[in-house]
Amino acid sequence: MIARAQADYARCIDDDRLEQWPDFFVEDCLYKITTADSQRDGLEAGIVFANTRAMLRDRISALREANIYEKQAYRHVLGMPCVLDENAGGVRSETAFFVVRIMRDGTSDLFATGRYLDHYEIQNETALLKERIVVCDSSRIDTLLAIPL
Amino acid sequence: MTDVANRSAAASTPGPWPDTLTRVPFWAFQRDDVYAAEQSCVFRGAAWHYLCLEGDIPEPGDYRTTFVGDAPVIVARDSDGSVNAFENRCAHRGALICLDDKGKGKKDFACVYHAWTYNLKGDLTGVAFQKGMKGKGGMAPDFKLSDHGPRKLRVGRLHGLVFGTFSDETPELETYLGEEITSRIARVLKDRKPVVIGRYTQGLPNNWKLYVENVKDSYHASILHLFFTTFELNRLSQKGAIIVDESGGHHVSYSAIDRKAQTTNADYAQQKIRSDSQYKLADPTMLQGFDEFGDDVTLQILTVFPTFVLQQIQNAIAIRQVIPRSPTQTDLNWIILGYEDDTPDQRLVRLKQANLVGPAGFISMEDGCVGGFVQRGIAGAPDEQSVVQMGGDNAQSSESRVTEASIRGFWKAWRGLMGYRS
Numbered sequence: 001m002i003a004r005a006q007a008d009y010a011r012c013i014d015d016d017r018l019e020q021w022p023d024f025f026v027e028d029c030l031y032k033i034t035t036a037d038s039q040r041d042g043l044e045a046g047i048v049f050a051n052t053r054a055m056l057r058d059r060i061s062a063l064r065e066a067n068i069y070e071k072q073a074y075r076h077v078l079g080m081p082c083v084l085d086e087n088a089g090g091v092r093s094e095t096a097f098f099v100v101r102i103m104r105d106g107t108s109d110l111f112a113t114g115r116y117l118d119h120y121e122i123q124n125e126t127a128l129l130k131e132r133i134v135v136c137d138s139s140r141i142d143t144l145l146a147i148p149l
Numbered sequence: 150m151t152d153v154a155n156r157s158a159a160a161s162t163p164g165p166w167p168d169t170l171t172r173v174p175f176w177a178f179q180r181d182d183v184y185a186a187e188q189s190c191v192f193r194g195a196a197w198h199y200l201c202l203e204g205d206i207p208e209p210g211d212y213r214t215t216f217v218g219d220a221p222v223i224v225a226r227d228s229d230g231s232v233n234a235f236e237n238r239c240a241h242r243g244a245l246i247c248l249d250d251k252g253k254g255k256k257d258f259a260c261v262y263h264a265w266t267y268n269l270k271g272d273l274t275g276v277a278f279q280k281g282m283k284g285k286g287g288m289a290p291d292f293k294l295s296d297h298g299p300r301k302l303r304v305g306r307l308h309g310l311v312f313g314t315f316s317d318e319t320p321e322l323e324t325y326l327g328e329e330i331t332s333r334i335a336r337v338l339k340d341r342k343p344v345v346i347g348r349y350t351q352g353l354p355n356n357w358k359l360y361v362e363n364v365k366d367s368y369h370a371s372i373l374h375l376f377f378t379t380f381e382l383n384r385l386s387q388k389g390a391i392i393v394d395e396s397g398g399h400h401v402s403y404s405a406i407d408r409k410a411q412t413t414n415a416d417y418a419q420q421k422i423r424s425d426s427q428y429k430l431a432d433p434t435m436l437q438g439f440d441e442f443g444d445d446v447t448l449q450i451l452t453v454f455p456t457f458v459l460q461q462i463q464n465a466i467a468i469r470q471v472i473p474r475s476p477t478q479t480d481l482n483w484i485i486l487g488y489e490d491d492t493p494d495q496r497l498v499r500l501k502q503a504n505l506v507g508p509a510g511f512i513s514m515e516d517g518c519v520g521g522f523v524q525r526g527i528a529g530a531p532d533e534q535s536v537v538q539m540g541g542d543n544a545q546s547s548e549s550r551v552t553e554a555s556i557r558g559f560w561k562a563w564r565g566l567m568g569y570r571s
Contacts, residue, residue, distance in 0.1 A: 045347025
């Protein structure tokens with residue numbers, strides 16, 4: 001179930017169906033992109049921080065309507081989810097990822113590697129994200145981070 | 150792409166600098182020899198460079214490593230409480246002395262290569278096998294530890310910020326900044342304890358000066374950054390100004406709520422003259438901040454020549470440190486700040502408003518790519534020039550933000566240090 005949710009999530013972003021991306025989360029959620037250094041040092045502020053699904057929607061409408069950036073796409077490759085804890089409250093898991101960014105001139109770079117620290121809630125046989133902390137291995141982001149990880 | 154830019158630039162000879170502040174030859178963003186000259190004239194020249202926060206190294210034995218231009222630097226607090234900065238370069242064969250970003254409880258630094266050892270002031274205190282072994286080898290008898298060491302930086306401290314300079318010529322920090330800039334740093338940091346709540350680096354595909362120009366450029370803000378406009382978040386009328394210091398090199402751009410005009414806006418709303426935007430934030434709490442300065446200033450962007458930025462955008466406070474990596478590569482270190490006495494609610498506001506800035510920032514992600522657009526755009530045009538003429542030809546303060554005065558000021562200060570004459 002977790003593996004399916006992960007695969008659907010990655011396809012959604014890579015297929016540029018970003019409007020559907022917030023639907024992977026519950027309304028009262030936490031989504032944060034941070035770095036391994038910040039995570040280790042306990043620094044709270046992320047590169048992206050959202051504590052409601054509405055903030056995730058705002059991120060997508062800003063990308064579509066307001067922000068300016070060169071055309072680009074991601075290809076997510078995910079490792080097997082490692083289930084850390086499973087109980088009535090949901091499932092905690094950690095999943096390694098890497099993301100290749102493809103620019104309009106064909107340049108394909110390894111844009112980010114890291115791990116998803118997830119807390120899934122199971123609703124009607126579907127796993128929804130209550131929390132996803134995206135911990136990037138590197139503290140350096142090249143140029144800009146527009147599309148979510 | 151940028152390699153092409155460099156090759157074509159290197160093929161031509163730089164002409165004389167234009168006899169005006171309103172033109173900037175593009176080779177200044179491309180040439181390896183300009184970059185090398187900047188390292189000695191600007192980064193190791195008579196200018197102050199941000200090193201770290203006092204709060205990064207609160208206790209004796211605490212240290213951080215950073216860069217001043219290309220030069221790696223160690224900043225350390227000694228047992229007497231003093232803050233010292235010196236090159237992260239062993240006096241022996243030049244290896245890095247310290248390989249960590251930060252640390253605590255340090256008594257001394259020992260180079261891993263041959264264990265030459267330095268105290269927290271950067272003085273050479275020991276050389277392994279200085280006397281040789283069994284009476285053989287070792288340093289010459291006239292070798293004196295005190296004759297050797299990494300170069301030290303002068304250190305200037307202001308409201309919790311630590312700056313360093315390699316040059317004896319640099320005026321004292323507060324003189325260098327002048328009263329107007331100093332007072333606006335004080336506005337954000339004086340008598341407050343900033344705490345770092347976030348840290349990351351944005352790699353910029355452009356010359357460092359293109360980023361500095363961008364920060365000083367108030368003309369582009371409402372044109373390139375459409376987040377506020379699209380979501381109609383600038384409902385309150387704003388007033389503001391640009392302050393350029395006498396040297397030209399430092400600036401402050403600010404905007405504040407205009408209480409007089411606000412009434413008029415309310416009138417407009419009542420008359421339903423102003424149409425509602427098609428786009429609304431689904432969660433507007435991101436911008437529901439608090440008034441922490443009591444002066445209605447919603448935005449203050451401050452630069453210290455050449456590469457320090459202090460930002461206040463509502464309650465998003467940050468330091469940006471610009472580190473050149475090559476003629477066409479720059480690292481932008483973001484240091485997101487809160488204050489020690491933030492309430493949990495205030496801290497949450499800062500976490501939300503941090504979304505405005507950084508590589509994924511609603512109002513700053515474009516700044517990450519626009520420098521690259523210029524770098525690529527000018528690839529075949531080293532001898533062409535940019536036009537920096539908005540608001541006249543001087544480098545003075547202005548009540549209008551539709552001006553490029555602070556960019557002209559930057560070039561005035563840069564030319565001064567680089568020795569370029571028209």
